[in-house]
Amino acid sequence: MKEIRKGLAFLLCLALLWTQAGCGAPKGTPGAAEGEAQGASAGQPDGGAVGQGTETPDGASAGEAEDVEAVSMGRYVETGYALPAGGSIGRALRVLADGRLAYFDADAGLYVSADGGGSWQQERTKEEILGEASGKGYDSRTAIGPDGSVAILWIEYGDAVDCSLILSGADGSWKRMDAMFGQDNWGERVAIAEDGAVYVADLDGGIYRADPGSGEMKLLFTATERPEVMAFSGKNLLALHNYGVDIYDLEQGAQQDADIVLDDFVKENLRPLGAMSDALGACMFTGEDGVIYLVCKDGIYRHVLYGSVMEQTVDGRFCSLSDPSLALCGAALWGSDEFLVLSTADELSRYVYDPEEPTVPQNVLRVYSLQESTCIRQIISVFQKENPEVYVIYETGMDGSAATLTDAMKNLNVELLGGEGPDVLMLDGLDADIYKNNGMLADITDIADGLTGENAAFANIIDAYRTQDGVFLLPTRFQLPLIFGKAEDIGPISDLKTLADAVEALAQGRDHGTVTGVMTSQRQLSQLMTINSQTWLNGKELDEEKLADFLTQVKRICAADLKALTAEEREQFAGSSYTGAQSVGNACDYMQFDYALMAYGAARLMLMDIGAIGYFYDESDDYDLKLWSGQGGTGFLPAVELAVASNAAQPEYAKAFVKTALSETVQNEDVLEGFPVNLAAFDKLCEFQELSFGGSWGDEYFGCGWPGEKTCARLKELVGQAKERIAGNAVLEEAVAKYGPQAINGGLDVQRAVQEIKKEVAIYLAE
Numbered sequence: 001m002k003e004i005r006k007g008l009a010f011l012l013c014l015a016l017l018w019t020q021a022g023c024g025a026p027k028g029t030p031g032a033a034e035g036e037a038q039g040a041s042a043g044q045p046d047g048g049a050v051g052q053g054t055e056t057p058d059g060a061s062a063g064e065a066e067d068v069e070a071v072s073m074g075r076y077v078e079t080g081y082a083l084p085a086g087g088s089i090g091r092a093l094r095v096l097a098d099g100r101l102a103y104f105d106a107d108a109g110l111y112v113s114a115d116g117g118g119s120w121q122q123e124r125t126k127e128e129i130l131g132e133a134s135g136k137g138y139d140s141r142t143a144i145g146p147d148g149s150v151a152i153l154w155i156e157y158g159d160a161v162d163c164s165l166i167l168s169g170a171d172g173s174w175k176r177m178d179a180m181f182g183q184d185n186w187g188e189r190v191a192i193a194e195d196g197a198v199y200v201a202d203l204d205g206g207i208y209r210a211d212p213g214s215g216e217m218k219l220l221f222t223a224t225e226r227p228e229v230m231a232f233s234g235k236n237l238l239a240l241h242n243y244g245v246d247i248y249d250l251e252q253g254a255q256q257d258a259d260i261v262l263d264d265f266v267k268e269n270l271r272p273l274g275a276m277s278d279a280l281g282a283c284m285f286t287g288e289d290g291v292i293y294l295v296c297k298d299g300i301y302r303h304v305l306y307g308s309v310m311e312q313t314v315d316g317r318f319c320s321l322s323d324p325s326l327a328l329c330g331a332a333l334w335g336s337d338e339f340l341v342l343s344t345a346d347e348l349s350r351y352v353y354d355p356e357e358p359t360v361p362q363n364v365l366r367v368y369s370l371q372e373s374t375c376i377r378q379i380i381s382v383f384q385k386e387n388p389e390v391y392v393i394y395e396t397g398m399d400g401s402a403a404t405l406t407d408a409m410k411n412l413n414v415e416l417l418g419g420e421g422p423d424v425l426m427l428d429g430l431d432a433d434i435y436k437n438n439g440m441l442a443d444i445t446d447i448a449d450g451l452t453g454e455n456a457a458f459a460n461i462i463d464a465y466r467t468q469d470g471v472f473l474l475p476t477r478f479q480l481p482l483i484f485g486k487a488e489d490i491g492p493i494s495d496l497k498t499l500a501d502a503v504e505a506l507a508q509g510r511d512h513g514t515v516t517g518v519m520t521s522q523r524q525l526s527q528l529m530t531i532n533s534q535t536w537l538n539g540k541e542l543d544e545e546k547l548a549d550f551l552t553q554v555k556r557i558c559a560a561d562l563k564a565l566t567a568e569e570r571e572q573f574a575g576s577s578y579t580g581a582q583s584v585g586n587a588c589d590y591m592q593f594d595y596a597l598m599a600y601g602a603a604r605l606m607l608m609d610i611g612a613i614g615y616f617y618d619e620s621d622d623y624d625l626k627l628w629s630g631q632g633g634t635g636f637l638p639a640v641e642l643a644v645a646s647n648a649a650q651p652e653y654a655k656a657f658v659k660t661a662l663s664e665t666v667q668n669e670d671v672l673e674g675f676p677v678n679l680a681a682f683d684k685l686c687e688f689q690e691l692s693f694g695g696s697w698g699d700e701y702f703g704c705g706w707p708g709e710k711t712c713a714r715l716k717e718l719v720g721q722a723k724e725r726i727a728g729n730a731v732l733e734e735a736v737a738k739y740g741p742q743a744i745n746g747g748l749d750v751q752r753a754v755q756e757i758k759k760e761v762a763i764y765l766a767e
Helices: 014-018 032-038 062-071 126-133 260-269 374-386 405-417 432-437 445-449 459-463 496-507 521-535 544-561 567-574 584-592 606-617 651-661 679-686 709-721 730-744 750-760 762-766
Strands: 073-082 092-095 101-105 109-113 121-124 138-144 150-157 161-168 174-178 187-192 198-202 206-211 216-222 229-233 236-241 244-249 283-286 292-296 299-303 311-315 328-334 338-343 347-358 363-369 390-396 424-426 474-486 598-603 623-627 637-644 692-697 700-705
Touching: 073 311, 092 138, 092 328, 092 338, 101 138, 109 126, 126 150, 126 161, 126 174, 138 187, 150 187, 161 187, 161 198, 187 229, 216 244, 229 283, 244 260, 260 292, 260 299, 283 328, 292 328, 292 338, 363 374, 363 651, 374 390, 374 474, 374 637, 374 651, 405 730, 424 651, 432 637, 445 651, 459 474, 459 709, 474 584, 474 606, 474 651, 474 709, 496 544, 496 598, 521 544, 521 598, 521 730, 544 730, 544 750, 584 598, 584 606, 584 700, 598 606, 606 623, 606 692, 606 700, 606 709, 623 709, 637 651, 679 709, 730 750, 750 762
Parallel strands: 363 390, 363 424
Antiparallel strands: 073 347, 092 101, 101 109, 109 121, 138 150, 150 161, 161 174, 187 198, 198 206, 206 216, 229 236, 236 244, 283 292, 292 299, 299 311, 328 338, 338 347, 424 637, 474 598, 474 623, 474 637, 692 700
16 A cells, blocks of 8 residues: 555655655766866866865775865865746757747746846846746747747646747747647757757656647657757757766757767766656756756766866866755856856855865765754755865764664764764764763853844744753754644543543544555554653663553554455555654645544644645634643643764854754745744745645645645744753654554563563663
């Protein structure tokens, strides 16, 4: 049985999409020989490879970085330029034949700039470009021609999907062509060549030339896969996809031999690309003498068609290309030695080569988290853009030699005690009190006190971190444990026992589905640990009574909640390999099918969690939404908690990193790891957006849109009530996950299970 939320939205948050589309780490370091083979690089008049000797492996010591800095100078530096007010839908970028830069999006229309994005003038409004189609559909993809003409793949929904190609000429002409390519197929990508010819790629990879005169689409060839982007190099059309780049000679009308070096690079580094409608996993464009440039999250790469090397020109580690919250929309060469990159951000990125900048920044800042964090990647990207003199090395404890959580914690402790640990620590999954009590964390009260005015954060959340000794860690995100359902059903629920009472009562008479939307006992255990595990320890002592009560109540809930599942449902849900906790929005989706009567869990996304609640709450007064109480009461779940090591090698940069993480610039996105603590960013998320999320389950559809004012107002009210930090212990939860299922399903007596758990964590508690 597939998870109910796995059907993707037509417009899913781009912050999530970017995490699935990009390229991996570079496979090698460009050297002098490569520079000679490629010829002069952009910004390198002497022909040397821009990236020569710059690769410092993640985890390299500061000394190793300094050795590189001493011999390697020159780096592309990023500057941001504001874009015309609009949206991120249907964005396109192009340098026109007259040398000006053109920009288009479906809200702003067409703008031009004579100074590479420093200033903009509007050429045509979106209404002038869309003509009679304006307001009736959706701009899937857009291309700008060398004369300022615009080609748009336009989608309208009715009984079926209707896809058209709109051609809006620079001279004011307008034409709409039927661009359907058969049942369940339509245009996916559009591109305009230097001679003004328009090319369209469909879902099946067919590449067509549009003939505005006859209104026909002529099939040229079928690419290996539907392309992520099409570009032109002389007489060749290039179609980039997951398996390489198909090359088609437009003059000869024939597909050409593969470029093996280029194809291998794509297959090894860029997959998966995704072919998303509103953003790209990678960009491709051509420069001088047909040189090809590839842009992805790891940088900008230069390649001569059929040449022997791929040369890294811009290192993505030191700019916003590596920001996982952003997705690419387009790129271009400006002049002979500068690059312009358009993404889903509010600004255009311009990269200029500075020979005086060290190839690798001289100051090294080490950042650590137990597991890979998309938010940390985003913070690093923004921080390095604001601090180009700093090289941030990101380390994760569960990678490499640390096979277990305990091993990772021991390794970190050894480093910190030896004075060789990271400067900044993300403490999610780690016991912060251990590090604080052992003097390993610096007091960052000054950062907490500075979260006022335009930098204001939720005071109740920040105050939860204040102690008599100071503030030693701060959350940059938080998740909110919520319970949702009919007011009469959830009204009596105030703790774990009353939750069990309510589930038993509501399960009476059910002949299918569940009460809670949690379909297996293993997942129910994970779900309920979320807000209860922090109560099972008194200092370094296991509270056996609390733990026994937890297992007893979970056993009651599972016995009542799962008994109404039909044989077919049991078989379907038993096939799920996921046993972790689900979000409150996931259970709300089950409520749409009457597979659940209530939903509880952590809310972390405005669209998929709060929007799912709003599906019911915005439309009816029968429902209630409140903080979800466990054995320890109510509160918030911290996420991306950051601390500065007391013996940090770069204490000032470490503090600056934490401040960047708490800034509105970083926190503006709706991301998986939680809501922003920054008030301005949170309020921005509450503003209505034309986004929807949904999917199908069998022949049925579920979905929700952005929450309305009623739901958002209630959410903010509840955030203000969440004054306690709820943070469980990962080691203890790991042990409970091992023995808890046996207690729930009758394989072990509850008291025996408690003793087994106690043995499992004895060494940890004794240290």
